[in-house]
Amino acid sequence: MINILDLSQEELKNWLQDNNEKAFRAEQVFNWIYKGQWDFKEMKNVNTSAIDKLTANFYIGIPKVLEKLYSKDGTIKLLIALSDGNVIETVIMKYKHGNSICVSTQVGCRMGCRFCASTLGGRIRDLTAGEILSQILLAEVIISGKISNVVLMGSGEPLDNFSNVIKFIELVNSPKGLNIGQRHITLSTCGLVPKIYELADKKLQITLAISLHASTDEKRKEMMPIANRYSINEILQACKYYTDKTNRRITFEYALVKGSNDTKEDAYKLCDLLKGTLSHVNLIPINEVTEREYQRSEDRAILEFYNILMSKGIETTIRREMGSDINAACGQLRRSYIDATR
Ligand code: SF4
Structure with a gap:
């Protein structure tokens, strides 16, 4: 079937x-x-x-809802079972400008980022294009409304599941399908350099977000094993290629971890890296994960970091913390479920 x-x-x-x-x-x-x-x-x-x-x-492969959590801020987190019983998470966020969804692209993840719960059991399998799409169809029924923005930032590394993710983007963007504009789709990657080039050559108008999280290779290696394969410099070169091909501004995600990457020195180094690039920095106050040792930066440090970037002309936002009262950090709910059903 x-x-x-x-x-x-x-x-x-x-x-x-x-x-x-x-x-x-x-x-x-x-x-x-x-x-x-x-x-x-x-x-x-x-x-x-x-x-x-x-x-x-x-x-018709619509997943089964196992758990539905509602946050005070309107965020809804779904724990859902695919047709083979594998479990993934999807998060629906309500903003003034419309409803966004954060979809998973793999069951688990093999990238091993040290602040992330999704990777704790490794990668089980890739999702098909239809399974990624089904998360949106389910969400629209649950909220009785339309999803207008899609973020590929849930469990899994989207570029590690390249062909299914490209097909998903085509399906979701199709005027005969959900007709969500490419500019309303954001793909977040930990930095698989060869795949960034491949994506650039597709000349899509989606937003590329890079999970950078550090301003030196040494610090990045402590947080993200992928940094042992590709340096920040190589990622930035690939980003330049992406911008040249698509004219799209790159978003750099930077999760602030207390005492690790949130110092003034880190902020100034990040400014040096991004000087002159078509970019935008999204600072993320990290959601603490029980199984991981990382702690959220203090508000004072977050603001100081933000001010330094802005003073150097780097457009920066601090991501609103959505659903922090409902285990909304990547992979946390699935992890609790797996632990409870073991
Ligand atoms: S942050 Fe993303 S790429 Fe890194 S382990 Fe988690 S799901 Fe994978």
Whole structure:
């Protein structure tokens, strides 16, 4: 059986034609799915023979909600089970400008970032394009509204699941699909340099976010094993290539960890690195993870860091802490679930 969400409308059209059904049924079927009807038999305007063929060959892979946590700030965190029983997390954030979703792209992650709970059990498997998409379809039903921004920043390294992630972006961006503009999609990577070049060559208009988190290779290596493979310099060169190809500004994510990367010296070094680049820094007051030793920076240190960057002309924001009362840090909820069901 095939998850129908892994198919584009064009692919389903071809399949229907190959199976002696009308191509326009594809649009009808996907319209139902996007409206939240996930049972082929209930698709009223689709003829019986097409429904029988679809039922015999496809399933609609919407995950099952295991847990739903509501934060005081409106953030909703979902713990969901995929069709094979693997569990992932999805976070829905409500902003004045619309609803955002942070989707997972892999079950677990093999990148080993030391501040992250998603990587504690390693990478189990990649998500398919349809499984990434299904998180949005589910979210829209849960909030009875539209998702307008997508962030690929949940569990998993998106560029470590390159072809599925590219297909997901195509599906979500398609006017026949959810029609979410590429500029409303942000892909966050820990810095897989060759894949950044490959992504740049696709010339998409998505925002690329780099999880930098340190201003020297030595400090970065302490936090992120990937820093042993690629230096900050190599990442910045790849980012320049991305900007040249797409004209898009890069976002640098910087999680502030108390006493580790949040000193004035770190801030000045970061300014030197980013001087003259088309970039934006997003400072993240870290969510503490029980299994990890990292602590959140003090407010005074966060503000000082911010002021230094701004004084050097580097556009900087401090990320609002969303859902900190509901274990919203990457992978925390899934981790608690795995521990509890062991
Ligand atoms: S921060 Fe992202 S890349 Fe790093 S281990 Fe966690 S999920 Fe993987």
